[in-house]
Amino acid sequence: MQTAIPRGGTVLAEITQLLELQATDGQLHEFSIQIDRLRAQQKQTEGRIAKEAAAVDQLRERLSQLEHESRMKNLEVDELDVNIRQYQERLDKGIISFKEMEDLRAKIVLERGRISTMEDEALTLMDTIEETKQGLERAIADCDEKTEQLRSQIGEIATRISELQAQAAGLTDERAALRERIxxxxxxxxxxxxxxxxxxxxxxxxxxxxxxxxxxxxxxxxxxxxxxxxxxxxxxxxxxxxxxxxxxx
Ligand SMILES: [Zn+2]
Structure with a gap:
């Protein structure tokens, strides 16, 4: 920063020194603004890393929901299967009325139909789970890569901050020495x-x-x-x- 020079004929040494002090303070203020700005950038970059990780977590959550749904569906199929076997047993024993037999046969047909629908749904669900798993793997790889880039940006910013802090510390020492002379x-x-x-x-x-x-x-x-x-x-x-x-x- 250029320090203005008071008029030659009436130079007051004090004014020159005060102007130097003012210029130094101006520079120190500039440094602190730059450091604040860099810190804000750092924070913003950290926010982006968190966002990347959150996207992966969301996908992971979705996958575990789908897997839960799949387990539930299989359990339901198993239950229906048990029902059918019980109906069949009662039919096989044959100590029931014709009307009851008709009812049981109708129920068996109905339950088999439901099993068939559920098995189709279970298969579709398995496909979705497989796709989600692949998507998650890609997202993790993507997140890792981006996170590494962002971390390296944060590192560069930290280095820049340290440099500015060192410069500011040097200037603060100069300021103290200057202050002594005024x-x-x-x-x-x-x-x-x-x-x-x-x-x-x-x-x-x-x-x-x-x-x-x-x-x-x-x-x-x-x-x-x-x-x-x-x-x-x-x-x-x-x-x-x-x-x-x-x-x-
Ligand atoms: Zn004035």
Missing amino acids: PSYLVQQYETLRGSSSEPIASIQNGTCAGCKLKLSGSTIERVRGGMGIVTCEHCNRILYVDEYDSDD
């Missing part, structure tokens, strides 16, 4: 102002404060131009300086 009353003033504004050091542009954009009084401008100590904006209290490149002369 008179403490100025640092305090700067930090108080920074509580309400990200850039407490403002240049004078066209007779106005670049921070609050309000017109400054002639005497304020004169005091800044004359290098008469630290001068603040009468509206927003920002510390003022005259930019070397400002053509408003």
Whole structure:
């Protein structure tokens, strides 16, 4: 980040240092924004991994439901089979009336019909189970592959975060050293102002404060131009300086 240089004739070393401090704080803020953004990306990527896994779980759940249905169907077929055998036994013993025999025969026909329908359904169900199993295998392979890709993305993001953190730590050290060189009353003033504004050091542009954009009084401008100590904006209290490149002369 380029630090503006206060006007040569009235350079106040303090202003230069404060501008450096402000630039450093700006950079640190940038780092923290970037790190936050990367962390959000990481979280989003983790969400995608969870979504992939959830899709597989859903398929697995569906398969186990189908298998349960299949077992139930087979049990029902077995029960019907038992019924038919019991009817047949009673018929074979033959100690019942003709009417009862007719009823039993009708029941046997009916139950056989039901068994036949159920067996067809069971076969269809077996096909569905087989397809679902294959689908699940594909989904698992797919999920594994995507998860690996996403994990590697998360790793890259983590590396980037570490790099930024290291850079930020270096800059924080530089800031501390810089802070040491600035008179403490100025640092305090700067930090108080920074509580309400990200850039407490403002240049004078066209007779106005670049921070609050309000017109400054002639005497304020004169005091800044004359290098008469630290001068603040009468509206927003920002510390003022005259930019070397400002053509408003
Ligand atoms: Zn102002």
